[in-house]
Amino acid sequence: MPAERAGYTVTMFLIDVSPSMGATRSVELPPTPNGEPRTTEMTNLEWALQFVKLKIQEMIFNGRKTDQCGVILFGSEETENIIHEKNGGYQHVSEYIPIAQPNSATLSKLDALQPSEYSGDPIDALIVGIETQDIYLNKKRTWTRKIVIVTDGQSPMEIEDWEATVKKMNSLEISLTIIGVDFDDDEFPFHEEDKSTIKVENEAFYHKLTSALDNGLVGTCIFALQEISRPDMKETKSALMGTVLRLGDVDVRPEEAIEILVKASKCTALARPKSWKKFCRREKTDDEMQVDEEEMTVFAQLKMRSEYYIDRSTQEGEEQDKMDTGSDDEEDKDKNLEKVEKEQLIRGFKYGSTYAPCPDGQFRRLNTRKGIDICGFFHAKNFRRELAMGEVQYIWADPGAPQQQVALSSIVQGMYEKGVLAIARWVSKDGMDPKMGVLEAHVDKNIDFLLWVQMPFADDVRRYTFASLENLVSKNGESVTKHPYLPTEDQLEVMGKFIDSMDIMDSGEKDDKGKPIPWYDTQQSYNPAIHRTKQALFHSAVVNDITSNPLPPPHPELLKYINPLRQALEASKDVITECKAVFKVKEVPKKATKVRKDGHVRAMDEDEDMLLLDKKPAVSRKGKEPAASQVPVSPKLARPAKKSAASDSETEEESDQEPLLLKKRPFNALPTPERSMSPDVDPGRAPGRIIGSTYLLRDFKTNLAQGDVVTKAVEDIGVIIKDVVLRPFASRRHKEMIECMIAMRDTSLKEDEIDAWNAFLKDLKESCLREAGNSEFWQEVQKLGRSLSLISEPEARKLGGHSQFSESASEAFITQ
Amino acid sequence: MPPFDDWNIIDEEEEQELQDAAFFEGKRDVILFCIDCSESMHELRDDPNYEDVKTSHLLTALEAAMQIQKKKVIVGPNDSVGIVLFNTTRSSETKNHATEIKKNSFVYQPITIISAPAIQELIQLLDAAREDPDLLKSTFPPLKGKKMPMGDVFTSCNWVLRDGAPKTASKRVLLITDDDNPHPGSKQLVTSARTTLLDLTQSGVQIEPFFISTPEKPFEPSKFYSSVLLSSVLNDEDEDNGVLPESISITRIDDLLSQMRFHEVPKRAMFSIPFQLADGFVISIKGYGLVTEQRKGTYKYFVDLGDRMEVANSRTVYVDEDQQAEVDKTEMLYGMALGAAPVEDVSDDEGEGVDTVCRAVPSGKRPFYTADEIKSFRTLDLEPGIKLLGFKDRKELAFEDNVKHSVFIYPDELKYSGSKRTFAALLKKMIEKKKIGLVLALTRRNSAPVFCAMLPQAESTEEGGWNEPAGFHIIPLPFADDIRAAPLDQAFRAPDELKDAARVWIDKLCVKDGAYPPDSYPNPALAYHNAQLQASAFREEFDPEAFEDLTRPKYDMIHKRAGNLMKEWKKGLLADESANIVPVTTGSKRKADVSVDEAEIRSKHEVGALAKLRVDQLKVSSGCS
Structure with a gap:
């Protein structure tokens, strides 16, 4: 399609509102999410108006002042048009929307249209349309004129002088499109059964009319509605930007240096989907309720506003930071934020934690001169295609200067012949930051030009190390030839066959010479995001309810490259089966490894975290929690001990600090047992804990045997017992926990960890008896009575220790 | 300075684009330099770059650490760095530093966000050490006659990192040593080194060793x-795959800094998809971004609190202006811009607001989409992944x-x-x-599908260099x-003689076996900006004269090699008949274009104007072009 000049157009929509347009029809909707077909009822007028509205929406979307339209009705009750005013006649034709740039009000006015009780003559409307348009364009002769008639073809027409009308339209270069409700179309194909005689005649006339016109078309409405979602391109002609191509030092050695006047224009430019505006349903106030006659919901467009805050919490010292670890982090943070006014702000830079003032908000820029400087040439075969960084630009010789054209042409041809690219430094305007790139020579049929693409600076290249895929080296420095990571000969052979079978070099359409071309052409691959978003934007602008009138499916053209070509898939069917058999790729079950990792690791490869985001909340610092992962527990419930007594928070605090001070960690002391453990069993050891939740008694005893970690061991086992007990479904481990408590008490008594036991037990009791605690467990503890209660002073003294509790206090503690 | 409102407007279209960069900027990186301080590291050697100057491995290592800090502070202003020395008898006086660390290791810089004063302190130490070659030895006396167990070194690193590194950061220890066998004959110390290292790795720390190798x-x-x-992979199955880890650098001391540069940014995957x-x-x-445009850091807004400058963070809220109510993201709906309300006929249903x-x-109808719906329009409901076509x-x-730019997949x-396999x-x-x-790629849940070419790259194993x-x-x-x-399709073409004349200087200026060398072109505008930033942070004067732009063409070389040939070519151009062509003909030589539209008229007009311009051009041509 030749590029039309955008804008400078007046489109007249002539809409049939005769009674027959009120007939209802059943319209297919896209299936429900469950795949059930859906339909809805609407009048022919509503249905056909969708086309008009989508067309007008497109004008609103493009937002050109010179893209205007007007709406004329035929079959309207009133008669209100310029010809009638002057000469009379032309009944039931009225100018509904005067010619102007359309806006949202245009659409809502169309929404208000209802079929009338009168019938109107489309030819009358056409003549009124031509006249109205002509008067409006009196001083704008060069504008494009378009007329669209939307009708069901059921009303009688006065067709006497139609040839004169055609003549007039051709002289004004008007293009006419007839959108017919249920018109027949052999190509689409569509055929209406039981068509009325008048409609048959009218359709025939419309075809006669449009074929007599230089520019006329009849389309059936259903096809028009489908085609309106066909991806179309706004052809953008890139502006030619003047610059200069240089080689050598033009200032110091001008007799040798070369300067050529050139123009740059975009060859590729990343197009983006149109942005969405944000809206919100407005809550109604009381007076509005009364004003509104019918129930309406109002949606207001939102505006963006930036606010500035400083975080006061960093000032108040470290403690604040440490507190902020719980789930109520957010709230705490908000409290510390202080809003500041824009006017108070000073622009500067951060240099690490240092403030770097910057007088005018910007540092001085590098002094550069506009132009493209060639730095050298290199062989095209050494071009690393993957380094190309951005959009591509054409470089043309100045179109008005033959000598410059010849000059550039000689260089382009020379480069082309030798097969080299140029390295070039581009400054788009004086003082702009330079870019490095390469220039490729293009010798076209009638013109020689260069293409430019930006290449990376040293700063732009990241050099990550990756393990070799071919050369594996064993730990003794020998090369490994057989390894699950290395493909075997068999595998290589099958892969070769796979590549051949999926080759699409001659799977496309045939070219002029009948030779098949490769499948997939960038020129025909439309960006689904852009076109689908646009379709959706338009749809929402012309319908009132997304739920009952959802967006129709994407145009097939948009999806043509989304899946591999069927022929290729068929050709490779067998080899794919073979591939699956020889490569034996298996999805690694997610379970064990992940949980385990997170149990140990707070931060790992960042991207892993991203993928595990949904799992994150379940991973508390306490390691593997089998029960918790089965039952969603809010973080608050999972850690009920947060706000308990002072002694408790002390232990919490310590538990974070302690491991750092610890002299020996069990990994040090006992290197082997951990490693040899079956990989499926997670010791459930949280970072900093020497005792895990899985085998806590065993861990406890192991540590005790080691001698110097008693305090830590007692503390850890206490924390873990409490942790286990307070988890959901703890009951199956009650017995085990009681055993642990017995061991812990015993050790505490003997190793003078009496205070630790007493604090632990008080805390445990409180936590168990609290709401969402585990009172059942406490009852089991109570059954054991005094032997598991607080360690009393008399008990302690026997072993040379001390306790603040009397014997009676201990008695009372366990029974109450 | 532009008005405040221009400062921080994030265009909605950009949101998607920004993800790329934000992904890297959002994560914090922590590096702990862990430098051997044993006698051999202290040994004085002749400086390779300066005469009569003595240097040592330790000095070079500290220098590298300083350089990396300087680079990092600009790339990631929130990144933290620390320096631990081991095999030194200097004991860690616990200055505002809670951690006790293993004997014979010393925390020179605890893990903190990089700051100008900390870098300056290190620079001063290095300067002083160059003046007085024995300074480092007296400041960090080496442990004599024995080596600290490497297990203890790793434990120290672990503690130092736990103390200062933010939980969510990526944490790395850059280990620098010249001793390939610290504990000859002790099986036990090997085992303990291995287990402590495992411990370190399991708490999320990567270790990247730089081993200094000398001919002797x-x-x-x-x-x-x-x-x-x-x-390097934290996985049990992988642990015993019997192959060496990927990131070991064995390097000559002169290459230490450049080797470290490879590890300046932590290796982070942008996506992990099927x-x-x-x-x-x-x-x-x-997927990894190996080529990403490195831009100047963004300015921030500060509030002067009297004693210090505090960064003000911006937050964007959406409001219904008539009701002055902030709207929660979950309640937002999305739709087409309604356009400006019609000025003339503000009807009632257009809302009461101006x-x-x-x-x-x-009521009960919804003319707008939810966030999920618009996401599905963008992704076509595809799941993240790459699909071969x-x-x-x-x-x-x-x-x-x-x-x-491209991304690299592995x-x-x-x-x-x-x-x-x-x-x-x-x-x-x-x-x-x-x-x-040919593949269809949707790399993230929120991005849009795009067709891509998948270009294979064979591994190269250059000795010593970059692989x-x-x-x-x-x-x-x-x-x-x-x-x-293409806006143009026709132009005058050079005759063969002129092409040949160009060809000879192209030959001369073509680098044999050359390619585009990114490493030779540091971004001058970025470097210029960063130099000023550093001067400002160090409270020093910036000297623009000292700045060298390495991307400028090597004029001397060009003229030396091809100057005369270029001159010859220019003569040929002037002699070419095109010099006499009246350029108006270009208008009619263009493709037949019957309709005379505005653009055409404009271009004709230009042609006329350019006819005049041509005279000037000819002057330029005869003079210098």
Whole structure:
């Protein structure tokens, strides 16, 4: 399609509102999410108006002042048009929307249209349309004129002088499109059964009319509605930007240096989907309720506003930071934020934690001169295609200067012949930051030009190390030839066959010479995001309810490259089966490894975290929690001990600090047992804990045997017992926990960890008896009575220790 | 300075684009330099760059640490760095530092966000050490006669990191030593080093060793380290794959800094997604951005609190202006801009507000989409992944089929076992057959699908230098929407003589076996900006004279090699008949264009104007061009 000049157009929509347009029809909707077909009822007028509205929406979307339209009705009750005013006649034709740039009000006015009780003559409307348009364009002769008639073809027409009308339209270069409700179309194909005689005649006339016109078309409405979602391109002609191509030092050695006047224009430019505006349903106030006659919901467009805050919490010292670890982090943070006014702000830079003032908000820029400087040439075969960084630009010789054209042409041809690219430094305007790139020579049929693409600076290249895929080296420095990571000969052979079978070099359409071309052409691959978003934007602008009138499916053209070509898939069917058999790729079950990792690791490869985001909340610092992962527990419930007594928070605090001070960690002391453990069993050891939740008694005893970690061991086992007990479904481990408590008490008594036991037990009791605690467990503890209660002073003294509790206090503690 | 409102407007369209960069900027990186301070590291040597100057491995290592800090502070202003020295008898006085660390290791810089004063302190130390070669030895006296157990070194690192590193940061220890066998004969110390290192790794810390090798004392990793170091992947199955970890640098001391530069930024995958070769034939890959435009850091807004400057963070809220109510993201709906409310006929259903545009629909109806719905329009409801569509010849990937930078993909054995061998086989066969892949890629849940060329890269194993890794480059192809038509299709063409005259100087200026060398072109504007930033942070004067732009053409070389030939070519151009062509003919020589539209008239007008201009050009030509 030749590029039309955008804008400078007046489109007249002539809409049939005769009674027959009120007939209802059943319209297919896209299936429900469950795949059930859906339909809805609407009048022919509503249905056909969708086309008009989508067309007008497109004008609103493009937002050109010179893209205007007007709406004329035929079959309207009133008669209100310029010809009638002057000469009379032309009944039931009225100018509904005067010619102007359309806006949202245009659409809502169309929404208000209802079929009338009168019938109107489309030819009358056409003549009124031509006249109205002509008067409006009196001083704008060069504008494009378009007329669209939307009708069901059921009303009688006065067709006497139609040839004169055609003549007039051709002289004004008007293009006419007839959108017919249920018109027949052999190509689409569509055929209406039981068509009325008048409609048959009218359709025939419309075809006669449009074929007599230089520019006329009849389309059936259903096809028009489908085609309106066909991806179309706004052809953008890139502006030619003047610059200069240089080689050598033009200032110091001008007799040798070369300067050529050139123009740059975009060859590729990343197009983006149109942005969405944000809206919100407005809550109604009381007076509005009364004003509104019918129930309406109002949606207001939102505006963006930036606010500035400083975080006061960093000032108040470290403690604040440490507190902020719980789930109520957010709230705490908000409290510390202080809003500041824009006017108070000073622009500067951060240099690490240092403030770097910057007088005018910007540092001085590098002094550069506009132009493209060639730095050298290199062989095209050494071009690393993957380094190309951005959009591509054409470089043309100045179109008005033959000598410059010849000059550039000689260089382009020379480069082309030798097969080299140029390295070039581009400054788009004086003082702009330079870019490095390469220039490729293009010798076209009638013109020689260069293409430019930006290449990376040293700063732009990241050099990550990756393990070799071919050369594996064993730990003794020998090369490994057989390894699950290395493909075997068999595998290589099958892969070769796979590549051949999926080759699409001659799977496309045939070219002029009948030779098949490769499948997939960038020129025909439309960006689904852009076109689908646009379709959706338009749809929402012309319908009132997304739920009952959802967006129709994407145009097939948009999806043509989304899946591999069927022929290729068929050709490779067998080899794919073979591939699956020889490569034996298996999805690694997610379970064990992940949980385990997170149990140990707070931060790992960042991207892993991203993928595990949904799992994150379940991973508390306490390691593997089998029960918790089965039952969603809010973080608050999972850690009920947060706000308990002072002694408790002390232990919490310590538990974070302690491991750092610890002299020996069990990994040090006992290197082997951990490693040899079956990989499926997670010791459930949280970072900093020497005792895990899985085998806590065993861990406890192991540590005790080691001698110097008693305090830590007692503390850890206490924390873990409490942790286990307070988890959901703890009951199956009650017995085990009681055993642990017995061991812990015993050790505490003997190793003078009496205070630790007493604090632990008080805390445990409180936590168990609290709401969402585990009172059942406490009852089991109570059954054991005094032997598991607080360690009393008399008990302690026997072993040379001390306790603040009397014997009676201990008695009372366990029974109450 | 532009008005405040221009400062921080994030265009909505940009949101998507920004993800790329934000991904890197959002994460904090922590580096702990862990430097051997033993006698051999202190040993004085002649400086390779300056005469009569003595240096030592330790000095070079500290220098490298300083340089890396200077680079990092600019790339990631929130990154933290620390320096630990080991095998020194200097004991850690616990100055505002809670951690006790192992004997014979010393925390020179605890882990903190990089700051100008900390860098300056290190610079001063280095300057002083150059003046007085024995300074380092007296400041950090080496442990004599024995070595600290490496296990203790790793434990110290662990504690120092726990003390100062933010939980969510990526944490790395850069280990610098010249001793390939610290504990000869002690099996126990090897085991303990291995277990403590495992411990370190499991708390999320990566270790990246830099082993200094000298001709007289080559570094043999097999003596000690190959049994200590783990594969970098934290996975049990992987641990015993019997191959060496990927990131070991054995380097000459002169190359230490450049080796470290490779590790300046932590290796972070941008995405980790399945790669579907065919239905049911799926492997997993990770994507890395190897080429990303490094921009100047963004300015921040500060509030002067009297004693210090505090950064003000901005927050964007959406409000219904008539009601002055902030709207929660979850309640937002999305739709078409309503356009400006019609000025003349403000009807009632247009809403009562003057500023706010509203749309009213009968109750219970919803004319706008939810966030999920608009996401599905963008993604076509596809799940993240790369899908193979077919194979084409390598030559089908044209120069002009480019819109943005590529990403690099590498197999990930952890999600699909067998990924590596499948990937390796595909790579090898595609290289052999000179093919590229055509794929459809949706790399993130929130991005849009895009067609890409999949360009294989064979691994290169250059001795000593940088190794190109094996993998595929995923190059986004332009959509039809991104392609602009050529605005010109005809121009005067040079005769062969002139082409040949150009060809001779092109020959002279063509670098043999050359390629585009990114490393030779540091971004001058960025460096200029950063130099000023550093001067400002150090409270020093910035000297623009001292700045050198390495991207400027090497004029001397160009003129020396081809100056005369270029002059000859210019003579030929002036003698060419094109000098006499009246350029108006170009107008009629263009493709027949019957309609005379505005653009055409404009271009004719230009032609006329340019006829005049031509005279000037000719003057220029005869004078200097």
